[in-house]
Amino acid sequence: MNMSTPSRLQRVLSEGGFAVTAECGPPRGANPEVIRRKGRLLKGYVDAVNVTDNQTAIVRMSSIATCVHLLEMGLEPVMQAVTRDRNRIALQSDIMGAYSLGIRNILCLSGDHQKFGSQPDALNVFDIDSINLLRTVHTMRNEGKDMSGFELDGPPKMFIGAAANPFADPLEYRVVRLAKKIEAGADFIQTQCVYNLPRFKEWMRMLREEGLTERVFILAGVTPLKSAGMANYMVSKVAGMDIPESLVKRLAGVPREKAQEEGMKICLETIAELRQINGVRGVHIMAIENEEKVPEIVVAAGLMPRAEALILGGSHA
Amino acid sequence: MIVGEQKPIQEIKEMVAPYKRLLILGCGTCVKTCFAGGEDEVATLASSLRLAFRGQGKNLKIEELTIERQCEDAFIQEAARSIADSDAVLSLACGAGIQALARRFPTTPVLPGVNTTFIGVLESQGLFTEECLGCGDCELARFGGVCPITRCAKKLLNGPCGGSRDGKCELDGDTPCAWQLIIDRLSVLGQLDNLRAQVPPKDWRLSNSGGPRKLVREDHII
Numbered sequence: 001m002n003m004s005t006p007s008r009l010q011r012v013l014s015e016g017g018f019a020v021t022a023e024c025g026p027p028r029g030a031n032p033e034v035i036r037r038k039g040r041l042l043k044g045y046v047d048a049v050n051v052t053d054n055q056t057a058i059v060r061m062s063s064i065a066t067c068v069h070l071l072e073m074g075l076e077p078v079m080q081a082v083t084r085d086r087n088r089i090a091l092q093s094d095i096m097g098a099y100s101l102g103i104r105n106i107l108c109l110s111g112d113h114q115k116f117g118s119q120p121d122a123l124n125v126f127d128i129d130s131i132n133l134l135r136t137v138h139t140m141r142n143e144g145k146d147m148s149g150f151e152l153d154g155p156p157k158m159f160i161g162a163a164a165n166p167f168a169d170p171l172e173y174r175v176v177r178l179a180k181k182i183e184a185g186a187d188f189i190q191t192q193c194v195y196n197l198p199r200f201k202e203w204m205r206m207l208r209e210e211g212l213t214e215r216v217f218i219l220a221g222v223t224p225l226k227s228a229g230m231a232n233y234m235v236s237k238v239a240g241m242d243i244p245e246s247l248v249k250r251l252a253g254v255p256r257e258k259a260q261e262e263g264m265k266i267c268l269e270t271i272a273e274l275r276q277i278n279g280v281r282g283v284h285i286m287a288i289e290n291e292e293k294v295p296e297i298v299v300a301a302g303l304m305p306r307a308e309a310l311i312l313g314g315s316h317a
Numbered sequence: 318m319i320v321g322e323q324k325p326i327q328e329i330k331e332m333v334a335p336y337k338r339l340l341i342l343g344c345g346t347c348v349k350t351c352f353a354g355g356e357d358e359v360a361t362l363a364s365s366l367r368l369a370f371r372g373q374g375k376n377l378k379i380e381e382l383t384i385e386r387q388c389e390d391a392f393i394q395e396a397a398r399s400i401a402d403s404d405a406v407l408s409l410a411c412g413a414g415i416q417a418l419a420r421r422f423p424t425t426p427v428l429p430g431v432n433t434t435f436i437g438v439l440e441s442q443g444l445f446t447e448e449c450l451g452c453g454d455c456e457l458a459r460f461g462g463v464c465p466i467t468r469c470a471k472k473l474l475n476g477p478c479g480g481s482r483d484g485k486c487e488l489d490g491d492t493p494c495a496w497q498l499i500i501d502r503l504s505v506l507g508q509l510d511n512l513r514a515q516v517p518p519k520d521w522r523l524s525n526s527g528g529p530r531k532l533v534r535e536d537h538i539i
Contacts, residue, residue, distance in 0.1 A: 083471075084471070088518065110471050110473060110478055111471075113470050113471065113480075113487065113488060115470075115488055124471075126471050126472040126473075127518070127519075127521065128518040128519075129471070129472070129473045129474050129475055129518075130473075130475075131474075131475040131476075131515065131516075132474070132475070132517065132518045135515070147518075163479065164479075165479030168477065168478075168479045168480065168481050168482060169477075169481055169482055169483060169484065169494075169497070170497070170500060173476065173477070173500055173512065176476070176512055176513060177475070177476040177477070179513070180475055180476065180513065180515060183515065184515060192479055239478075239479060239480030239482075239487040240478075240479035240480050240481075240482065240487070
């Protein structure tokens with residue numbers, strides 16, 4: 001699809017592999033050991049690691065710095081960039097800086113509202129929205145120009161991602177919005193956690209009908225649930241989360257010490273079903289502060305080996 | 318209209334405490350309509366302050382006056398005599414009115430009695446909602462008459478975020494998702510195709526980001 005970039009994630013996807021990515025939340029402090037520990041857990045089990053940008057509006061180490069720590073360990077980072085905290089000047093500057101440091105993938109988001117974070121008294125920016133950020137990165141890459149039309153000395157050749165929530169309302173419009181994101185420049189899409197498979201399948205069907213799965217790589221999000229309590233918490237606190245009542249009951253129906261195991265089973269069943277859906281090109285595992293579970297999921301889901309040879313042989317141009 | 322809300326009485330008390338002769342000046346236009354600064358609010362506030370200070374044995378002489386608009390010199394003039402007789406003015410106008418007064422009477426302290434909140438409408442009795450940010454480049458035509466710059470908490474120009482559920486904003490269950498309203502309205506108008514358009518970034522120069530704005534109407538300059 002689109003332009004070829006030095007991204008290893010792009011190579012895995014365009015060569016027809018079923019990609020596996022995981023999430024890495026930066027620490028609330030300047031200690032890089034936390035990242036290195038997560039990096040060691042994930043290395044060899046995933047094609048890329050997605051680094052959040054002050055997720056849920058809680059102040060953390062920057063995504064760009066965390067990505068560099070992962071790069072130094074030989075992992076392939078995906079830098080998340082939200083439009084909540086930086087105006088167009090800062091965003092473009094960070095994209096160039098990130099690329100200069102070896103970051104090859106970017107996920108463009110608007111970001112969680114600061115109301116939900118640790119500093120709700122902050123001023124938000126939202127100078128541009130996520131679709132205009134996608135277009136900006138795309139223009140920088142494909143035309144080598146910044147938003148003012150200035151020709152850049154070295155375009156950042158990023159592999160560009162966007163988020164989609166198939167479970168938010170209204171369903172019909174979700175497809176239009178995804179089409180807009182692709183048109184603006186998205187190469188890959190990372191979805192909200194999938195629990196409601198019928199609705200996700202319906203969304204995928206609509207995407208195929210519009211020919212969108214031919215134009216973009218869809219990575220379906222999964223998060224293993226640890227308990228019925230966690231499921232209820234996510235539904236009430238996480239924006240746009242859809243967990244069917246039947247799954248909550250299933251978790252509540254097993255003894256407390258077995259709940260996590262049941263959550264894993266659900267996660268693995270979900271991945272197995274996702275792999276059968278035409279147009280799903282990979283999974284994005286969001287094991288929030290539970291990264292040690294990722295290798296277990298990847299192995300149990302039968303997703304090993306990862307394209308390790310490809311990764312080790314990948315150029316870092 | 319410009320919507321405002323009277324400051325808490327404690328804050329007002331602390332502000333006016335240093336003065337002996339205070340003029341409480343109401344404004345008879347916007348803030349009157351939203352029950353923040355018209356004649357009635359001036360009278361109630363004056364009584365509350367008199368009572369509070371009397372209880373503390375402090376003698377504060379309060380004069381009450383409401384003029385049509387504090388943002389226009391022609392009306393401000395009507396308050397000139399009362400202002401001359403006062404140590405300070407507690408203005409119940411919006412921020413523009415307060416500053417217009419301060420400009421007109423440079424040696425008199427002008428204190429704000431109202432927090433100016435937004436440009437909005439009276440949605441139902443007792444409920445005012447924000448509808449306009451005064452961005453300087455109205456795009457309501459493409460959004461079916463619902464402003465996402467003001468009414469979407471993320472100022473999204475290209476559709477709802479992933480937090481829109483059952484027509485409500487993720488911020489709280491009482492706030493409608495502006496994009497749901499836009500979609501509903503465009504649907505009724507038969508203009509759903511508007512949603513497919515890529516809306517470019519906003520030119521914030523026309524907003525307050527370009528510095529304080531001014532409007533010159535040559536045809537009205539005498």
